[in-house]
Amino acid sequence: YVEAKELEIELLGFLSNNKFAEAYECAFKARELLVSLPEERRLKAASLPVSIRRFTDFSVLKRCVAHGAGVLERQKKYAIAISWQRFLLKTPELKPFCMSQRGALWDRLSLNLDAHLKEREEALQEIREGLEDDAVADKDKLMLQDRALKISNRDFLERIVLTEPVKDFLLCCPRPGLLAVLRRVVMDYRNCRSGFPDLTVWNTVAKTVAVVEVKGPGDRLSTKQRLWLDFFMRHEIRAEVCHVV
Template structure:
């Protein structure tokens, strides 16, 4: 039985507090209910952080004990030329960079940051995919568990599906034994064993479209293996465990960029923000997660160097 509403409690708490604080201006009443909400163990992490942020804002006496302590990501600020905002398609900012042929081209704020990290931070590879690379590695390492048609046939009811119907809700709880066994194996397996798993999954499935794996990110399994060799084994175990256990609420919010250097065996994730942009709750939580588990996490703010209009 799939529970589609069991994780909505925090959403209703947040809505109540928003009404009391912002609309009714009942600060003392809001603070009273914040105290109750902070004791509710069923509230998910993302809503709990929203509630805690509100508590920090209105709890002048600091009566409320914080339940989530986030590590601050590294912050970088860079500047780049920006065009005018009113150019027809609703984009907030359009940036200009020089391509490999030294021509000026329009690009996204994420591409500005990716180019900066490749040219100035010593990285040799980098993608702007907003987490697709992490979902792909997760999908490859747990492919037989996620896409098991035989044992979990009730999650496959149409030939048109690209994922089991319980992916957002009970992915982990229904496959706990299999996931935990694979997590334990990943912690203990030799590098060659993991490489063999990656190659076998690629060979047998890279032509099959599914929700989790973006095969086009990698030209071959060798590139996946090179990327995997840069990751801290304990850290990646924790990151994928968080994703598996609460897929519905953790599938989004991954940093925009993933940058790596194979020879130096280092990886950095980067959330890119243009002028006026702020981190969302899910983004803050994922940055904290990567930082805590041994993968450098950064926020790159791209400021406008000028404000030219395209004529």
């Protein structure tokens, strides 16, 4: 433990002086030591109470490796940083140590995949794994959830070729209402393929949207038109009938 702690102090000293190459060398040494420690010692350390487990060489060396991943990020070696973060998160033998860091590691891993490697599907998959990780604290799971929403919302707009009017509409239309309409069409296309309102209008200032059924003199609403108007109102989308005289 003392030797591991001395290595950590040396590494932190290099970091405080922005000597990243030297800090990485310390982290690399820590990783080699971590994988070479005897299995019997690991099992004994893992059996200790969490409050004491942090004072083992396994915990100290694992922290050093986490610092090494941070150094790799500073050097913009994101692919290698990701491999180090996955090593820390997905090596089962290391899970009992530094469990309080797991949430932050999942977050950095997903950030690197999304922002730097542009691998959004992989980033979302890692977030799912992080949310299922029983060692991740609730506050960290909320942080991961927020990151997933941020990735998903941006991805929703960027994956589709959007003209400006369509983009304006999507920004004005309530997401639950839009999803409800799409779900209805997909689940029951035969019965709802007709009767959809004539006009869809939106206000980019007020961020509101409405559907309008236009009727001429003597024209009446059909059954399917009435059902659609009722559907929109039930899903908090304004629905109107415009009578042309």
